[in-house]
Structures are given as structure tokens and as C-alpha cells.
Amino acid sequence: MPLKVFKANKDDLVDLFNLANDPLVRKNSFNKKEITMAEHKHWFGNQIDSNNSLILIAKKDGKFVGVVKFKLEDENIIGISIAKYFRGKGLSNSVLTEAIEYLKKDRPEIKIITALIKEENIASVKTFEKSGFKFDQKIKVNESPSLKYIYEI
Template sequence: MQDIILRKADISHIRDVFDLSNDPIVRENSLNPSFIEWGEHEKWFTSKIQDPESLFLIVTNQAGTFLGQVRFQAEDLENAVISISLVAAMRGLSFASLILEEACRIYKNENFRKKYVFAQINKSNIPSIKSFAKALFVYDSDFEYNNKMYILMKKTI
């Protein structure tokens, strides 16, 4: 993990996040599988990096190369939802669980009143389910959204 850095996103990351968000694998596993238009992304990204209820982290290596993103969105006083996406070169290398653990530690330090973090994972995305489980998320429930099945995994922080 020493070669991986997590830091708060800023406007300079907008293009990297846009490109990653429209990666076919990322779109396929998202709650909304549709291509994201630039104008829509620009408004969304700007609002998220300014939202006090959101923690948007960028994943880079020591050289500053963009590797992915992790985002937390507060749902209420005790709960937040987490999402993660990594560039293709980082997938399957067992970094996701380490990134999730570190991101949760950062989030807890900034949001000490939160008790749980939830992940909404496409049921067919077995690598993601395994990564969250390795990061100590546990199964909570199943749900259907847009004719796809998802599982909800939960972590106490």
C-alpha cells in the first residue's frame, strides 16, 4: 500500500474520473449503466467535491498517476454509501481491498459519528464482492434495480 496514495479529489481530477466512469466495465457494474455525458459529469463532479456530505478520494501511485477513485456519500447520521472504481491496469491485482480499508479509515477519521458504510454491488461482479469481503464488509441483503440484482454489503467503522 506504500505505493498507493489516497487524497481528496479536486477539479483537476475531473477528466480522469470522467474517463474512468465511462469505462465499459465500470458502466456495466454501475447502478446506472448508461454512458455519462460530459456536461452531466461536470455538474455532478463539481457538486460532489463541494458536498460536505461526500468524501471523494482519488487513488494514485507515488508518481501521481491516476489509478482510481473511492467515494463516500452520507445517507443519514449513522450511514454512508461507498463506491470504488479502478483503472483497468489495477483490476485483479488485490489492491482493491487494501484501498477500501484505507479509504474507510480516512472516512471514519473525518466522520467519527458514522457507524456503517454500505456498498451496492452488482451481483455478477464477483471480484468486487470478494474485494469488499476481504476488506471486512459483510453481506446485508439483496435488491433489484433497473432489472439487475445487487447485493448490499455492510461494514462497521
């Protein structure tokens, strides 16, 4: 079965919590602090009710592969995380492509997506470049030397 993306719902709370606290995900985030379940529940409740947020779950053969999050304000910041057991299998490009296709249909008014990537996160840079994101500039995000990539729809 091909990989598909779905809008997140409350059944995804635990998968998202576990992935958010995965050591590589925390390391590559701009806020490295571990997340408590209480914080996660509060955050998730706000996100799924918000018009400024879109959280998409990627599944393959019914299994949770990863998540793509869009913060739909100003620059429309995108984030991607693949679950540990699906990493390194070349799935990130399909996950991103499917998520962008979903966004295009769901929010046709959006014309630009921005990715902010820590400079040393090579797998992420390759993933975004392969999916059509173009390098824009070097910037610092929370003191971390980072790269800004742009995708024009």
C-alpha cells in the same frame, strides 16, 4: 511508494470522467448510460462542494489508480472503481482500506457503510468481503439483482 488516498479536487476531473465511462465501470453501475462531459462537470462540481459526498482518489507513485466515492446520507453508500491498467493486481483491498481509514478520521460520527453490488460482480464481492464488509441481504436496485454488504465502524 505505498498507495495513498487524497480528497479529489478539480485536477482529477478528467481521470474521473474517463474512469466513469470505462465499459466495465458502466456495466457494473446501476445506471448504465454513458456520461457526457457536461453532465460530469455539473455532477463533480456539486460533489466536491457537498458535505454529503466524499470522493477519494487513490494514487501509487503519482499515478491515478482509482476512486472511492461515499454518499454520506442515510446508509452511507460506498462505490469503488479501479482504473483499467491497475485492475486485477490485487490493489482494490488497499484502496478500500485506505479510503475507510480516511473516512474514519474525516467523519468520526459515521458508524456504518453500505455497499450495493450487482450479484454477478464477483471481483467487487471479493473486494468488499476481503475488506471486512459483511453480507446483509439480497435486494433489487433499479431492477438488478444485487447484494447489500455492511461495514460497521
